[in-house]
Amino acid sequence: MNKAELIDAVAARTDSTKAQTAAMLDALMVTVQEALTKQDTVQLVGFGTFAVAERAGREGRNPATGKTITIPAKKVVKFKVGKAMADAVAGAKAGKAR
Template structure:
């Protein structure tokens, strides 16, 4: 499912226009993005938690040459599924 498909489902279920549902979806995603960028977590009970995590620098190998390289430290986003989401998948 892509973003426009999700907006269409929201529009149908919430009795909104597709444009308004798309706007709501964009605001939701923007707010999650801004909150995680501030290193705060976003928890949607029953769905899951989005949070920022730091990765330490580490050693790796260039797959083409086999040469050992150092991968710099970086930040990433993690998602931990909630119980209800896990149960629905299983």
């Protein structure tokens, strides 16, 4: 599902226009990004938690040349799925296997 398909699905479920839904989705994404930029955690109970983590620097290899390179440390966004979401996905997969 891409962003346009998500907007269509949410608009249909909420009886909102696609323009209103797109504006709300854009506002949500900007708000989450701003919170993470401030090192805040964003927790949506039942869905999951977004948090910033520090990834340590490490040695890597250039696949084209085989030369060893240093990969610098950086901040990354981590997402931990919530229990309700994990259970729903696990149940959906189990249902399809039958």
